[in-house]
Amino acid sequence: MSATYHPGLHRFSLVLLACTFLLLIAGALVTSNDAALAVPDWPLSYGTLTPPMVGGIFYEHSHRVIAACIGFLTIILAVWTWRAESRRWVRWLSLAALGAVILQGVLGGLTVLLHLHYGMPIAHACLAQIFFGAIMGMALFTSRWWISDQAAIPDNGSPSIHTFALVNAAAVFLQVILGAGFRHKSMPIWPHIIGAFVVAATISWTALTLRHRFGNVREMKLARILINSVFGLQFMLGVAAWASRLMTVDAPQPLPAVVALTVIHTVTGALTFACSLMVVMLCYRMVPRSREAALAPARTEAAIS
Amino acid sequence: MSCGKKIGNFRRLALLAIAAALSFLAAACGNQENSGKKIPPERSSAPPANVDPATTGSVSGVVRLEGPVPPARKIIMSGDAACASAGQEPPVSQEVVADAQGNLANVVIYVKGGIGYFSFAIPTTPVEINQQGCMYAPHVAAVMAGQTVTFHNSDKTIHNIHSQPKNNPSWNRSQSPGAPAIEEFFAREEIAIPVMCNVHPWMRSYLAVFDHPYFAVSGPGGAFEIRNLPPGTYTLEAWHEKYGTLRQPLVVSAKEAAKVSFVFRSDAAAGR
Numbered sequence: 190m191s192a193t194y195h196p197g198l199h200r201f202s203l204v205l206l207a208c209t210f211l212l213l214i215a216g217a218l219v220t221s222n223d224a225a226l227a228v229p230d231w232p233l234s235y236g237t238l239t240p241p242m243v244g245g246i247f248y249e250h251s252h253r254v255i256a257a258c259i260g261f262l263t264i265i266l267a268v269w270t271w272r273a274e275s276r277r278w279v280r281w282l283s284l285a286a287l288g289a290v291i292l293q294g295v296l297g298g299l300t301v302l303l304h305l306h307y308g309m310p311i312a313h314a315c316l317a318q319i320f321f322g323a324i325m326g327m328a329l330f331t332s333r334w335w336i337s338d339q340a341a342i343p344d345n346g347s348p349s350i351h352t353f354a355l356v357n358a359a360a361v362f363l364q365v366i367l368g369a370g371f372r373h374k375s376m377p378i379w380p381h382i383i384g385a386f387v388v389a390a391t392i393s394w395t396a397l398t399l400r401h402r403f404g405n406v407r408e409m410k411l412a413r414i415l416i417n418s419v420f421g422l423q424f425m426l427g428v429a430a431w432a433s434r435l436m437t438v439d440a441p442q443p444l445p446a447v448v449a450l451t452v453i454h455t456v457t458g459a460l461t462f463a464c465s466l467m468v469v470m471l472c473y474r475m476v477p478r479s480r481e482a483a484l485a486p487a488r489t490e491a492a493i494s
Numbered sequence: 495m496s497c498g499k500k501i502g503n504f505r506r507l508a509l510l511a512i513a514a515a516l517s518f519l520a521a522a523c524g525n526q527e528n529s530g531k532k533i534p535p536e537r538s539s540a541p542p543a544n545v546d547p548a549t550t551g552s553v554s555g556v557v558r559l560e561g562p563v564p565p566a567r568k569i570i571m572s573g574d575a576a577c578a579s580a581g582q583e584p585p586v587s588q589e590v591v592a593d594a595q596g597n598l599a600n601v602v603i604y605v606k607g608g609i610g611y612f613s614f615a616i617p618t619t620p621v622e623i624n625q626q627g628c629m630y631a632p633h634v635a636a637v638m639a640g641q642t643v644t645f646h647n648s649d650k651t652i653h654n655i656h657s658q659p660k661n662n663p664s665w666n667r668s669q670s671p672g673a674p675a676i677e678e679f680f681a682r683e684e685i686a687i688p689v690m691c692n693v694h695p696w697m698r699s700y701l702a703v704f705d706h707p708y709f710a711v712s713g714p715g716g717a718f719e720i721r722n723l724p725p726g727t728y729t730l731e732a733w734h735e736k737y738g739t740l741r742q743p744l745v746v747s748a749k750e751a752a753k754v755s756f757v758f759r760s761d762a763a764a765g766r
Contacts, residue, residue, distance in 0.1 A: 244651075
């Protein structure tokens, strides 16, 4: 069964992706401003939908409102995908995204009700990035490029590029966990610092392999430049965020510069993870997983689903 | 080496890496578990203390800071207009409060050892903490385990009161302007419990909780006094939120007013 391009669904996915990025910013602002428990109750805020938007309440309640909007948009995405899409796996992905955003809401509530204990903030932070990756996947899978026929690109190297991309994505996600652990005061900084160098190695290794094996492929070149650029920026942001924390360790409150740097570092981490996932998806779309399939002149979208 | 064997080796390496990563995560994780469940005041199985008031003594003294006093850091209250207009001018951090002579306030002085295994009556008078000018007053307080701590909101804005103990259940309560006082207690000894407001993140106070009544908090001139101390040999400790803990032995004779002093060094900042 060949897939049909639905421009409306694709554009809606892109809009949801952008809105989810805004939600990541809103969430990071809550943590950086120490506002996670500014609203002690859930799901209402001080027993109402319109609490006084002062101090930390502004960040926490705004985050909840944006999250609710994302939830509704994800419901629309799931319903639309089920009605329009012929590819079962894309339908199930949209449902998985819906399940993730519902679970994310519950985790957010538990984070508040359990006073940030039991690793809830870390789980909430990590699932946010998984959800962002899932919506990025929906945007990619519904794109005209993905649905159109792509020339099969043989991979003569070992291990396969798929393995490189998967290991890289896993390393980046582990780094996300370590960063969330430090940010929510469950872990010291040193694992996250070590993780940064590990990710630097996996990203460099993946990018070099992409260049070496698929240097002439436009999409792989773009992917390589993207992950190198995003991670390079992320590494420098990490150094800047840590330095700003050290320089203001005696500050009586979160300072604007520290808040800005930590928030940008957090959301760029989400971008890094999403880009790493995108590289995985590109590899599976364009490169056959076996030498036999590489004999086919073109890979249709159905061949990989 | 064949291609298949290379792939197999790499897969084994990848599995080892995943196992190592999981172990790494486990090692890096701290232990921050806190049930959050309310614990009622514990009735100690220890025999009640038999203190003869005819023989008790006291210990008093001054806490000083040696070295340059760090400048009070300005607090930005622009996030809440009610705070910006009601607060002290200019609002500054209360982390280090010392006078021109270096006498250090907000230090908790307490008997650490030598009391023996006794239970003490829990005071019925609550310790009052007020939220005024979007700051806690007092900044540091000391109570007995099970003693009521009453929080008041004198501000025209909403506060949340979030305790962050390690040895007691945590709680987080909201308090609107004019709302009734909030009463809480801590069942277990802990020195000291940070209490903060997440609506106004500069608001921070500390509550030191003791199983016995032999404690004091130094005032603006660094002075403190602990009364009704039975004669004996003790260990006296002084805790400051930034400079950590000092300790010294103390011997109190019957009806003696012992004198001690503590001197913190301003270059010995403790981790908060």
